[in-house]
Amino acid sequence: MARRVSLPAADDLFRPTAPPDEGAAGASEQTAEPTADAATGPKKPSGRVRHDEKMTVYVTSDELLDLEHARLLLRRSHGLAVDRGRLVREAIALVLADFEANGDASALVRRLTEE
Incomplete structure (x- = not known):
């Protein structure tokens, strides 16, 4: 009977290689939760960290193609290799930053009221 080979997870492949003393400052900056106080400024996207929450969003094939086109354009024109999840985040x-800053005049409210 053939056995399935177990491949390492991405966390295993991209684990930190620096000793804990040297890498502690950089690691804490990457995994810190974004805050939204008036003192610290607006929320920032989480970027490349492990995400514990999941949400499924259904999109049309045209929306998915537009998203993929934007991802490829970012890579080709700006040298930014991002995945679709990061692009969506x-x-x-x-x-959300525009909504917090502009409220009723935000693009989100304008687009949602057009429907």
């Missing part, structure tokens, strides 16, 4: 952060 960045877009959400932008929309």
